[in-house]
Structure formats: structure tokens, C-alpha cells
Amino acid sequence: MSAALPGAAKALLWVRVLNQLGAYALAFLAVLAGPDLAPAALAVFGVAALLSRWGGALVLDRLPPGLTVAAGLGATGMSLAILAFARTPAQVLIGIALVGLAFEIYEPASQELVATVTEGDRRQELYALLGNALVAAGAVAGLIAAVLLPLGVRWLVVVDALTCLAAAAVALAFLPRTGPALTSGRPGHRRGGGRWRPPPVLVRFTVAGTAFALGYLAVVMFLPLELLRRGAPAWLPGVVLAGAALLAPLALWATRRPLTGRSHVVVLAAGAILLGLLALAMARAQGLAVVIGAYLAWASVNGVLLGRWMGLIADTAPEAERPRWFAFLGSSWGLAQPAVPGVVALAAGLTGKTGPAPFLTAAAAFLLVPLTLPIRPSPATKQAI
Numbered sequence: 001m002s003a004a005l006p007g008a009a010k011a012l013l014w015v016r017v018l019n020q021l022g023a024y025a026l027a028f029l030a031v032l033a034g035p036d037l038a039p040a041a042l043a044v045f046g047v048a049a050l051l052s053r054w055g056g057a058l059v060l061d062r063l064p065p066g067l068t069v070a071a072g073l074g075a076t077g078m079s080l081a082i083l084a085f086a087r088t089p090a091q092v093l094i095g096i097a098l099v100g101l102a103f104e105i106y107e108p109a110s111q112e113l114v115a116t117v118t119e120g121d122r123r124q125e126l127y128a129l130l131g132n133a134l135v136a137a138g139a140v141a142g143l144i145a146a147v148l149l150p151l152g153v154r155w156l157v158v159v160d161a162l163t164c165l166a167a168a169a170v171a172l173a174f175l176p177r178t179g180p181a182l183t184s185g186r187p188g189h190r191r192g193g194g195r196w197r198p199p200p201v202l203v204r205f206t207v208a209g210t211a212f213a214l215g216y217l218a219v220v221m222f223l224p225l226e227l228l229r230r231g232a233p234a235w236l237p238g239v240v241l242a243g244a245a246l247l248a249p250l251a252l253w254a255t256r257r258p259l260t261g262r263s264h265v266v267v268l269a270a271g272a273i274l275l276g277l278l279a280l281a282m283a284r285a286q287g288l289a290v291v292i293g294a295y296l297a298w299a300s301v302n303g304v305l306l307g308r309w310m311g312l313i314a315d316t317a318p319e320a321e322r323p324r325w326f327a328f329l330g331s332s333w334g335l336a337q338p339a340v341p342g343v344v345a346l347a348a349g350l351t352g353k354t355g356p357a358p359f360l361t362a363a364a365a366f367l368l369v370p371l372t373l374p375i376r377p378s379p380a381t382k383q384a385i
Helices: 007-020 025-033 038-059 065-084 089-103 106-117 120-151 153-174 200-229 236-254 264-284 288-316 319-351 357-372
Strands: none
Touching: 007 065, 007 106, 007 120, 007 153, 025 038, 025 089, 025 153, 038 065, 038 089, 038 106, 038 319, 065 089, 065 106, 065 153, 106 120, 106 288, 106 319, 120 153, 120 236, 120 288, 200 236, 200 264, 200 288, 200 319, 200 357, 236 288, 264 288, 264 357, 288 319, 319 357
16 A cells, blocks of 8 residues: 555655654653652643644644644654753653643644545545554564663653654655645635634544543553463563554455445444454453453454544545644543543442453443444535545
């Protein structure tokens, strides 16, 4: 598929993969901040990152997508460099806030760039390819982090800053520097008009996306811990995650023809049900091999669905409002991430079993997705979805 991609899409793929190779430092923010400062640091980052995604949509009012991607990555790299040299608690919190405010600027721009240069099934395939490439790059990033961590967590931040700046340079060199910003007069743009409000269909998509994100994060955040709790050797979780990263693009390739032309909503609803059933299998499994097998199947199904959420928005949103739709849907991940530990703890209290609680949480969240998606859309949106 990659040979047939537009040049801008290939460049974006390499930019995001290069950036992802260093995107492990944020997983160690709590380590960098220290046990006393960690809760405040994570809260600051979470709020700032949520704001930055909306900031990215607003930047697209003034800059074309390619320049916005480069600006966001450059700002993230410089913020990480500031954080690497922070020493006092106040400096660390300021550095983390700056990183958070820059962290998501490029996301709506990346999604808008894909929507601009592709359409139809090719668009959805590119979103899925991008998501799976980032998963695979993330697995490599974990290996890099394992090498650097003994040298100190600040080295992780330094290398993360360097990969961000390198990705920004590649974006500036190879992504198109011109293109339609929202202020360029695209049909339907509201020039300084009234406050933008998400339409009801977008609200429903975002509620469904939040449930999906909650289920996804509950599995991903707790799977390594559960494998170790069941007696897995210390090296096994990394191997399982790497195997899942390899299976996801293979599953996407295998289902490309059967799912071509299928409604995004129908595929997402059916896929979420399957993910929920596999999460239940992980919760009920007694042996380690069954948990691993169910997880690998879960990761394969998830690989097929990765591009569908962005494809859904790209095909449904009015062109002039797409960046805001992307940002609004993307906030579902910002809402789900801090909620996961509390919801899992609640599930553990209700069931009296700590081990299966993350998977039971995931199963319930995934099975909520079809109930919140508009399976029978209104005439205004039926054509697109």
C-alpha cells in the first residue's frame, strides 16, 4: 500500500514514526518528578495536553497542516529540552506544563493532512497504517528506553527532545508548506462568528470514543502487571507487546478487502463487541497462555479499528470544521486516561478480585460503544458514515 501513497502522506508517516521512536520519556514523568511531586506533575501534564489538542485546532485557523505539524513538534522538542535542565520542583512543573501545552498541537494537523490528501477507503487505510506504524515504533522505543534508563531518566528526556526536533526538521523539509488553512475562505468557515458548538452527532461519536479509549487503556496499562502477577518472567511482557505490534498491521492487511466500503460505524460497533468479548476472555482465563493468546487476538482486532475513528470524522465532518471535530473527538483520550485507574479500582472493589478488574472494566467499556454510536444516523449524516 505504501508505494501508492501520496508524497505528503509518506512524509507524514516518516515524521510520526521518527517522533514516536523517542516518545517514551513521558511514561517516566513521575520518575523524573519524584514521588512527592508526581501527582501534581501528572495532573498538570494531563490538563495541559488536553488544552494543546484544542490549541492545535486553533493554530490550523492560521497555518496549513504541514507547517502546524512542524511547529508543534518543534515546540515539543524545545519544551522537552527545558524540562531536561529543570532542577527545582517549580522548574520541573513549569517544564512539564510547557511540554503538555505543545504535546498535542500536531495531532489535529496530522489528521487533517491525511483527510486533505486522500479520500474514501484509501483515507481510512492510511489512518490505520499510521496508527499501526506508531504502535510498532512504540515497541522499538521501549527497547531504546531500556538501554537509556540505566543512564538516568533525564537522558530519556534529552533523546525525546532530539527526536522531536529531528521530526520537526523532516516535516519542514518534506511536508507541504502551503495548503488551505481555515482562514483561507473554505466554504462554511465561520470568520470570527459566534462560539463553535459541537453538533449532536459529534457528541455521540465522542462519548463512544471515550468508552473505547477507556477500554483500550485499561487493557494496555494493566496487561504487563497482570502477566507478571501470573508468574510470567520479566522479559515476557515486552515480547508479548512486540508481538502484538507485529500482528496489528498484518490483521489490517488481511481484512483490507473484506472491509473495503463498509460503514465506519458498523465496523467500529462490531469490532468493539469483539474486543469486549476478548477482554472478558482475558478476565476469565486461568492460564498465562490463554491470557496471552486472547490479548494477541485483541491487538489484531484493534489494529483493524485504529484508522476507523479518524476516517469516521474525516468522512462526516464539514471540511471547514474538520480540525475542530478531530480535536473534540481526540479529547476522549484525554478524558479516559486519568479515569482508568479509578474505574479499575472501583471494579476491583465491586468484584473483590484485583487481577481481572482491568479486563472487566475494558469489557464493559467496549460493550458500551455500540450503544452510544449512532447506528442509524440521521439523513444529514447517513451519506458519510
